[in-house]
Amino acid sequence: MSLIVKKVAQLITGFIFLYGLYIIVHGHLTPGGGFAGGAIIAGAYILQILAFGKAPLLLVKKETGSSISESLAILLFLMMAVAGFFIGTKVFFNNFLPVGKIGELVSAGAIPIYNILIGIEVAAALLTIFLALIIYKEEIEE
Amino acid sequence: MELTLSILLGFMIIGALFALHAKDLLSAVIAAGIVGYSLVICFLLLKAPDLAIVQIVVETITLIIMVAVVLDSTREELNVKIDTQQIINMSLAFIFMLVLIFFFIQAIETLNPFGEHSLRMASAYVGETAAKTGSANLVTGVLFDFRGYDTLGEATILFTAAIGVLTILRIKGKK
Amino acid sequence: MIVYVLCFILFLVGLYGLITRRNLIKIVISLSIMEFSIFIFLVLIGYIDGGIAPIITEQVINPTYVDPLPQAMVLTAIVIGLATTAMLMAIAIRLYRKYKTFDIREIKNLKG
Secondary structure (H helix, E strand, O other), X not given: OOHHHHHHHHHHHHXXXXXXXXXXXXXXXXXXXXXXXXXXXXXXXXXXXXXXXOOOHHHOOOOHHHHHHHHHHHHHHHHHHHHHHOOOOOOOOOOOOOOOOOOOOOOOOOHHHHHHHHHHHHHHHHHHHHHHHHHOOOOOOO | OHHHHHHHHHHHHHHHHHHHHOOEHHHHHHHHHHHHHHHHHHHHHOOOHHHHHHHHHHHHHHHHHHHHXXXXXXXXXXXXXXXXXXXXXXXXXXXXXXXXXXXXXXXXXXXXXXXXXXXXXXXXXXXXXXXXXXXXXXXXXXXXXHOHHHHHHHXXXXXXXXXXXXXXXXXXXXX | OHHHHHHHHHHHHHHHHHHXXXXXXXXXXXXXXXXXXXXXXXXXXXXXXXXXXXXXOXXXXXXXXXXXXXXXXXXXXXXXXXXXXXXXXXXXXXXXXXXXXXXXXXXXXXXX
């Protein structure tokens, strides 16, 4: 890619990542939520990969980093849902943290925690799909 | 409002018809992207900001994947030969369309006119979400608290798709 | 009511492309067009004239909200559509690598 694209990608990627994080954390106050913010964070990583080419990436043979973080995020999501079994009224997916006042950042029970975990999971899943289809698409010879 | 939506939907129909009849595969993929981006404007006009953010990012990622796959291969499409198999295909498509139109005409008489929604189920959701969950965004409150199982199912589908792509591309075929 | 008819015509265009086209990429594009028509139909049903977006603020007194339930369903469906398209693209890459063409008639005649 040309020099202009590389310089602009270097300057902007931090702002895109920060914007995605803002949309995830304020998911219960403004439009957005876990899915939108996770997709935006995946977009920041994809911009870096497309601007700088795949030569620095091909030193590693497989995409293990994003795969491990995606699995860990959905495991934590399931553990938080099962924890509703043992606290308060004993149902699955119970909202067991205190509700608080509407409109503040720390409110709405366990919904911000669910938003953050879903955001990490969506970003890692989209990044794994992109890496597997475009960068690391050779068959592994056994 | 209805006029603006009709113009946008007509634009999407023309874009879809062009995407199916284009000779070059890259033009077809870009025309499919036009349909997706017009959907974002329709969502903004219908007062759904969550959906607009998700649709614009997901459409960009889909376009990146499709353009990368198309540029890596031949871009020409062979001419469509009108032989017996093609005529059978087109008549089958016509029969399916007639059956669907018949059912659609019967179903559209039971719908309310556009813009008057009776809110039979949602009146309970709108009234209780603020008190029971405490979130100001009604869509997030419905999605994570009242209908949490759907969110769990969707996270599972995305996880399975990532693993499925890795499996399809890595199995070594027979010689 | 004419917006409902236009949504249905978009669905029929996608169905026509799914049955009659021979190129694998165009089949994937037709499936994606059918999904778009369903998204816009669901959000059109839940719209109320003069309603506002379903977020609680303190600036509007006695508001009428647009129905939030179809919006939650379509939010899930958009991400599922992306997962389906990604898997179909993986199958298309694999088929192209083996048979060197995207045409489904040639692939059926060759038979590995």
